[in-house]
Amino acid sequence: QSALTQPASVSGSPxxxxxxxxTGTSSDVGGYNYVSWYQQHPGKAPKLMIYDVSxxxxxxxxxFSGSKSGNTASLTISGLQAEDExxxxxxxxxxxxxxxxxxxxxxxxx
Amino acid sequence: QVQLVESGGGLVKPGGSLRLSCAAxxxxxSDYYMSWIRQAPGKGLEWVxxxxxxxxxxxxxDSVKGRFTISRDNAKNSLYLQMNSLRAEDTAVxxxxxxxxxxxxFDYWGxxxxxxVSS
Numbered sequence: 325q326s327a328l329t330q331p332a333s334v335s336g337s338p339x340x341x342x343x344x345x346x347t348g349t350s351s352d353v354g355g356y357n358y359v360s361w362y363q364q365h366p367g368k369a370p371k372l373m374i375y376d377v378s379x380x381x382x383x384x385x386x387x388f389s390g391s392k393s394g395n396t397a398s399l400t401i402s403g404l405q406a407e408d409e410x411x412x413x414x415x416x417x418x419x420x421x422x423x424x425x426x427x428x429x430x431x432x433x434x
Numbered sequence: 435q436v437q438l439v440e441s442g443g444g445l446v447k448p449g450g451s452l453r454l455s456c457a458a459x460x461x462x463x464s465d466y467y468m469s470w471i472r473q474a475p476g477k478g479l480e481w482v483x484x485x486x487x488x489x490x491x492x493x494x495x496d497s498v499k500g501r502f503t504i505s506r507d508n509a510k511n512s513l514y515l516q517m518n519s520l521r522a523e524d525t526a527v528x529x530x531x532x533x534x535x536x537x538x539x540f541d542y543w544g545x546x547x548x549x550x551v552s553s
Binding site for chain 1: 469471478479480481484493494495529534535537538539540541542543544545546
């Protein structure tokens with residue numbers, strides 16, 4: 325099972341919006357509405373930010389939103405803040421009875 | 435509050451074995467599916483293995499199939515990963531994670547335990 329494809333890095337200024345893409349296949353992203361997104365700060369465990377494509381867990385800012393079209397899912401962060409600087413990973417359930425993650429995207433807040 | 439605490443990591447020689455444990459608290463462990471997920475130094479996340487709430491259904495990533503065994507003891511609120519025939523490429527921080535929905539997402543993660551495979 326190949327990793328989902330994410331851009332290696334994205335950047336934005338405080339207050340701006342950014343979008344991170346996550347491209348898979350019909351066997352994972354395109355085949356299930358089980359895409360999730362995780363935020364990871366250096367040396368910390370990942371934190372769930374979005375699940376089932378577009379749902380936010382309790383306590384996650386509404387500045388974070390998710391969507392999906394075909395085999396590509398997206399995470400959008402609006403009103404960028406300094407504390408959003410982190411690595412972001414997408415994940416999807418797969419037809420192989422397991423999960424696959426993206427390679428990760430480093431978000432830099434300029 | 436939900437807590438997952440991994441232990442058992444360390445330095446092991448290639449071909450060796452190690453058993454990781456994950457102690458769960460703050461929720462009804464026996465109601466939840468669980469997974470192990472790893473992260474090699476400076477690399478991304480890789481799902482390793484899954485076990486259903488009763489232990490009756492188990493999945494493995496191809497990279498560890500035949501070498502790793504996941505198990506759980508619901509009476510002890512604990513998850514385990516027995517790792518045999520370890521290779522250098524198994525070097526990683528290993529996280530246990532709770533599945534928050536059927537085949538869906540991982541809503542709580544432990545802090546991780548580092549496994550280093552080196553001679």
